[in-house]
Amino acid sequence: MRLDLPYQKEGAKWLAARNHALLADEPGLGKTLQTVMGSDRVKAYTILVVCPAVAMPTWVREYRDNSKYECVINVMNKPKSSVVEGAVNIISYDRMARFEVWQQLMKVEWDLLICDEAHYLKTSTTARTKAIYGFGKKLGLAHVAKRTWLLTGTPSVNNTYELWPHIRTLFGKNFTMRDGSRMKGEQFKNRYCIIKHNGFGEQIVGSKNMADLKQRLQPFFLRRKKDDVLKDLPEVFESPLYLDAQKNLSEWRELVTLDEMIGLSDRLVKAKNDKMREAIMNSIDQTVERKIRRLLGISKVPPLIDWIKDQLNGGLDKLVVFAYHQDVIRMLYKAFDNTAVVIKGDTSPTQREAAVRAFQHGKAKLFIGQIQAAGTAITLTAASTLVFAEYSWVPGENEQAKDRIRRIGQKSTCFVRYATLTNSLDERIMQVVQRKMKDIRQIFN
Numbered sequence: 001m002r003l004d005l006p007y008q009k010e011g012a013k014w015l016a017a018r019n020h021a022l023l024a025d026e027p028g029l030g031k032t033l034q035t036v037m038g039s040d041r042v043k044a045y046t047i048l049v050v051c052p053a054v055a056m057p058t059w060v061r062e063y064r065d066n067s068k069y070e071c072v073i074n075v076m077n078k079p080k081s082s083v084v085e086g087a088v089n090i091i092s093y094d095r096m097a098r099f100e101v102w103q104q105l106m107k108v109e110w111d112l113l114i115c116d117e118a119h120y121l122k123t124s125t126t127a128r129t130k131a132i133y134g135f136g137k138k139l140g141l142a143h144v145a146k147r148t149w150l151l152t153g154t155p156s157v158n159n160t161y162e163l164w165p166h167i168r169t170l171f172g173k174n175f176t177m178r179d180g181s182r183m184k185g186e187q188f189k190n191r192y193c194i195i196k197h198n199g200f201g202e203q204i205v206g207s208k209n210m211a212d213l214k215q216r217l218q219p220f221f222l223r224r225k226k227d228d229v230l231k232d233l234p235e236v237f238e239s240p241l242y243l244d245a246q247k248n249l250s251e252w253r254e255l256v257t258l259d260e261m262i263g264l265s266d267r268l269v270k271a272k273n274d275k276m277r278e279a280i281m282n283s284i285d286q287t288v289e290r291k292i293r294r295l296l297g298i299s300k301v302p303p304l305i306d307w308i309k310d311q312l313n314g315g316l317d318k319l320v321v322f323a324y325h326q327d328v329i330r331m332l333y334k335a336f337d338n339t340a341v342v343i344k345g346d347t348s349p350t351q352r353e354a355a356v357r358a359f360q361h362g363k364a365k366l367f368i369g370q371i372q373a374a375g376t377a378i379t380l381t382a383a384s385t386l387v388f389a390e391y392s393w394v395p396g397e398n399e400q401a402k403d404r405i406r407r408i409g410q411k412s413t414c415f416v417r418y419a420t421l422t423n424s425l426d427e428r429i430m431q432v433v434q435r436k437m438k439d440i441r442q443i444f445n
Contacts, residue, residue, distance in 0.1 A: 004037075005030070007229040012037035014222050019147045020170040022118065024223040027153035027376075027400055028407030029230070032062045035114055035149060040068050042147065044112035046085045048105065050132070050141075051116035053077075053092040055377035057349055059116070063088045076101075083108055093120050096141075097127040106144055113145035117376055118152040119396065122162035124185070133169040142169050153403065155221075156440060157396025159204040160192045160213065167217075174216045196279045203282045205275045207439055226406065236406050240430065241387060241417035243303040251298040264292070268428040277432050281393070289393075296426050297328040297390040300419050304389055305335045311385070312339075312365055318383035320367045322375065322401045324390035332368050332389065340366040343374040356380070375401035384412035389419050393429070395437035 008030055015021050015038030025031050039047060049059050056075060063071045072087035076095065083089055083104060095101055113132075115121060121129045134140035142148045148170060156162035164185055167175055175183040189195065192213050194206035207213075264284065271277040284292075311319060323329050326344065333342050341355035341364045358364040360382045367380055371392050380386075386405050391398050406414045420426050 005229070007224055008034050008037065011222065011224075012041060015149055016041035018149075018220065020149075020220055022150040022152070022155065022166060022171075022217075022221050024152055024155050024221060026223070026225050027403035029224060029226060030408060031151045031153070032058060032116070033066055035151060036062050036066050038149070039112055039114075042112070044147070046108060046110055047088045047112045047114065048108075048110050048141070048145070049088060049090045049114045049116065050093055050096050051090070051114075052120065052376060053094065054349070054352060054373065055116055056090050056092060057353065058377050059088075059090050093128045097131045102131045102141075105141060106139075108144070110141070110145040111147065113141055113148045114151065115148065116151045118150035118166065119154050119157050119162065121165050122156065124165045124168075129165050133165055140169070154396035154399055154440075157394050158436065159439075160207045161189050161204055164188050171217065171220045174219065194275070196275075198279060198283050200283070203279055205279050205282070207442075210442065230408070236402070236414040236416060238402075238416045238418070240420045241307065242420055242422045243300055243307070245299045245421050245424070246302050249299060249302065251295045254295055264288075264425060268425070268432075277428070277435075281429065281432050292425070293390070293393070294325050294327065296421065296424075297323065297325045298331070300389060300421060300426075301328055301331045304387070304419050305332065308336070308366070308387075316385060318359065318365055318367070318385075320369070320380050320383045320386040320405055322369050322371050322386065322388050322390070324371055324392060326370075328389055329368055329370060336366045336368075339364060340368055342368045343378075344370045345373045347373065352378075359383075369401070369404075371397050371401050375404070378404055379407050379409065380404040381407055381410040384410065385415045385417075387417040387419055391418050391430070391433060393433060395433050395440060398433070399437065
């Protein structure tokens with residue numbers, strides 16, 4: 001149902017007035033609807049929507065139900081799918097980035113290119129970013145489109161430099177040096193990022209010159225917060241959920257005796273401030289990081305199961321749980337299989353819609369989601385309580401996930417809990433993630 005709230009009309013009008021724009025409203029405020037309304041305003045005829053695969057059904061519904069025109073909708077999800085001019089063409093980032101598909105798309109003069117969840121384009125070297133923005137002297141889809149609109153509730157999930165691919169191609173005219181030349185990537189990084197050298201390379205550990213960055217972005221950037229435009233939207237309260245690990249659990253015994261974990265914990269304790277702790281976290285070997293994260297996640301499951309049972313037995317009607325690892329998701333689902341639904345990376349679109357429907361409107365009391373697979377493009381407002389069994393070390397992913405319950409349609413105060421093992425490395429990692437999120441909120445709020 002098309003709500004046409006005042007801020008949504010303003011957003012559509014704002015988009016329609018710009019060829020290049022970044023709509024960064026907080027998740028849950030209806031960026032998709034505003035974009036459909038904006039494309040109607042400019043009478044876009046041939047449209048390309050690039051989005052995560054899980055969001056494709058949402059875009060089909062929004063254009064089908066909310067455009068004032070009779071849209072031809074072409075979902076490009078088959079190997080032999082081809083472009084339909086004069087239609088809304090919807091494609092996933094992964095399929096769009098395939099060379100033979102990208103070549104076909106580059107032959108079309110698009111009236112409007114929409115990049116949903118545009119933080120997927122935060123890294124200049126990935127195939128999807130190159131396909132949209134080009135690389136070297138090669139052009140990308142943004143160069144053959146009359147308009148390019150970016151949508152994301154988390155414009156940068158880790159640091160300010162993740163804005164650079166967008167700025168370089170779309171907003172570069174506002175980012176010039178004193179001599180009038182366009183700013184280059186290293187110049188942008190040096191101006192707006194706090195950089196530390198750890199002996200192996202450089203790490204971005206914070207942001208600077210934020211007032212200047214905001215001023216330069218202002219003509220192209222629109223962000224509204226729920227608290228600003230939906231005055232009656234319920235509050236959200238965030239807090240740790242402290243758990244005690246079962247000391248006899250094999251994964252816990254392995255974790256507390258792991259040399260890398262002990263060394264990392266000691267370094268984090270001795271670090272003098274949050275930025276030093278973040279630099280330490282960024283320096284962790286990826287193999288070690290994966291092992292520590294998995295062991296931490298599994299160690300939290302037994303006490304978390306007890307907590308969830310207490311909540312549901314105590315009268316809580318619905319609960320959302322997000323996790324990171326497949327092992328953690330399987331253990332949780334096994335404990336609640338009769339009352340739970342699950343969305344993971346291998347969940348099909350049909351199964352995904354059925355899971356959301358069963359939770360939102362059916363008898364399922366527990367929703368278990370993998371953060372990357374279920375953290376966007378779904379609404380879970382049947383619940384007002386959410387717990388992260390595991391939180392992402394990328395804070396923007398946590399922000400996206402928690403906004404599955406605090407969206408239009410939510411009537412209750414929301415409670416978000418972060419499962420944390422007491423007196424452990426888990427607590428120290430959570431402190432680093434919270435500091436990074438505070439930094440990101442300072443940039444965009």
